[in-house]
Amino acid sequence: MDDQTRMLTGLTGLGGLAQADVGDPDSVRKQQSLGQPQQDIGDILQQIMAITDESLDEAQARKHALNCHRMKPALFSVLCEIKEKTVLSIRGVQEEDPPDPQIMRLDNMLLAEGVSGPEKGGGSAAAAAAAAAAGGSPTDSSIEHSDYRAKLAQIRQIYHSELEKYEQACSEFTNHVMNLLREQSRTRPISPKEIERMVAIIHRKFSSIQMQLKQSTCEAVMILRSRFLDCQVRKRRNFNKQATEVLNEYFYSHLSNPYPSEEAKEELAKKCAITVSQVSNWFGNKRIRYKKNIGKFQEEANLYAVKTAVDAANVSAQASQANSPATPNSGGYPAPCYTPDGRL
DNA sequence: TGGTATGATTTCGT
DNA sequence: ACGAAATCATACCA
Numbered sequence: 001m002d003d004q005t006r007m008l009t010g011l012t013g014l015g016g017l018a019q020a021d022v023g024d025p026d027s028v029r030k031q032q033s034l035g036q037p038q039q040d041i042g043d044i045l046q047q048i049m050a051i052t053d054e055s056l057d058e059a060q061a062r063k064h065a066l067n068c069h070r071m072k073p074a075l076f077s078v079l080c081e082i083k084e085k086t087v088l089s090i091r092g093v094q095e096e097d098p099p100d101p102q103i104m105r106l107d108n109m110l111l112a113e114g115v116s117g118p119e120k121g122g123g124s125a126a127a128a129a130a131a132a133a134a135g136g137s138p139t140d141s142s143i144e145h146s147d148y149r150a151k152l153a154q155i156r157q158i159y160h161s162e163l164e165k166y167e168q169a170c171s172e173f174t175n176h177v178m179n180l181l182r183e184q185s186r187t188r189p190i191s192p193k194e195i196e197r198m199v200a201i202i203h204r205k206f207s208s209i210q211m212q213l214k215q216s217t218c219e220a221v222m223i224l225r226s227r228f229l230d231c232q233v234r235k236r237r238n239f240n241k242q243a244t245e246v247l248n249e250y251f252y253s254h255l256s257n258p259y260p261s262e263e264a265k266e267e268l269a270k271k272c273a274i275t276v277s278q279v280s281n282w283f284g285n286k287r288i289r290y291k292k293n294i295g296k297f298q299e300e301a302n303l304y305a306v307k308t309a310v311d312a313a314n315v316s317a318q319a320s321q322a323n324s325p326a327t328p329n330s331g332g333y334p335a336p337c338y339t340p341d342g343r344l
Numbered sequence: 345t346g347g348t349a350t351g352a353t354t355t356c357g358t
Numbered sequence: 359a360c361g362a363a364a365t366c367a368t369a370c371c372a
Contacts, residue, residue, distance in 0.1 A: 236351050236368050244350095259361085280360085281352060288363060289350090346372100353366070358359100 040071040067186050079189030103207065106214040113221045115156050151224050159217045166213065170206040174199050239282075243272035247282050251290075252304035258287055 047066060051059045066072060110116040181195045239247075250268060251258050260268060265279045272279070290297050 238350065238369065278351080282350090284361065284363095285351070287361085291362095347370105348372105349368100349370075351366105351368085353364100355362100355364080357362085 040069075041075055044069060044071060044075055063187055076189055080191040080194075083189050084191070084193075100207075100211070103211050103214065106211065106218055109218055110159075110214060110221075113218075114152065115159055115217060115221060152221070155217060155220050155224070159213070162213050163210065166206060166210055170203065173206075174202050177202060239272065239274060239278075243274060246271050247279070247286070248300065248304050249308065251283065251286055252301055253308045255301070258283060 044066060047062060051062055054062060107116065177198060178195055181190050181198060184190055185195070238244075247268060250260065250264070254260070260279070260283060262276075265276045269276045269279045294301075
């Protein structure tokens with residue numbers, strides 16, 4: 001059954017309502033005793049209209065009488081339906097709001113930073129990752145680390161207490177409004193659906209306030225994190241042995257042209273668990289320092305030359321010595337010579 | 345504790 | 359934007 005027909009059938013029970021003698025209260029009251037439905041409804045409407053002219057006590061009594069009237073539920077549902085058709089159906093279209101992407105982003109971020117979600121010092125994971133990326137072991141930055149965790153815990157605590165406050169306020173307000181509407185629904189055409197809608201509106205309002213809270217919490221975490229990272233930058237840490245080995249291997253095996261491409265840098269960065277710009281810095285430093293004092297790097301150069309030669313031998317052995325590998329050194333940076341004592 | 349090593353930053357040229 | 363060179367700041371070690 002579509003809305004139109006439902007509405008029409010809903011109104012059939014009111015046949016003759018327009019023609020009912022509603023203009024004259026006395027005639028309506030007279031007709032009430034006849035027990036005809038249309039007369040009952042006309043009577044109820046008339047009484048409702050008359051309530052405003054009565055004293056408060058009288059009105060209360062009348063209200064109670066109306067509430068108990070046997071036609072009240074029918075009239076109530078009809079009025080609800082009419083109201084639904086006229087006003088709320090317009091708004092009903094955009095009722096189903098999808099989850100706000102902004103709030104989802106904030107939620108995800110707060111979860112990732114360990115502010116929301118289960119308590120386990122989760123935020124330190126990011127800090128540990130930052131420390132590891134800077135080349136240090138996560139344990140030796142314990143001072144800043146604990147400081148960071150303490151600050152994060154503080155933010156977490158404030159966030160949760162504020163959130164709780166908002167939630168409490170929201171449920172209190174919702175209950176209040178619901179009670180009010182339920183009470184009013186005794187005399188006004190307020191359907192449960194409408195109450196539901198009202199609750200949804202309140203929740204939306206409160207969630208926008210919550211979003212502000214989430215936003216400012218995110219900002220606080222970001223500021224804290226950038227300070228922590230600044231701290232990490234100032235406190236320089238040497239790369240670990242394995243990372244230096246990987247970088248040196250590349251440098252000495254590409255001594256003729258020790259300029260890794262963007263892809264090579266990314267590859268090296270991944271291997272060494274450092275950033276691409278750190279790889280660039282390392283190569284910049286290495287080139288200039290090697291060039292300045294080749295003698296000093298002789299031993300190191302020989303070491304890595306032997307290493308790569310062994311590796312190459314292994315590879316070529318596996319490849320059934322098909323053709324000799326191209327030597328990388330052809331110009332560019334001076335190649336090391338292989339004297340046993342490391343002199344040039 | 346001072347010297348050296350080393351990662352990061354700055355300045356300048358292309 | 360990238361690299362060379364100089365310089366800074368800190369880690370590391372004897």
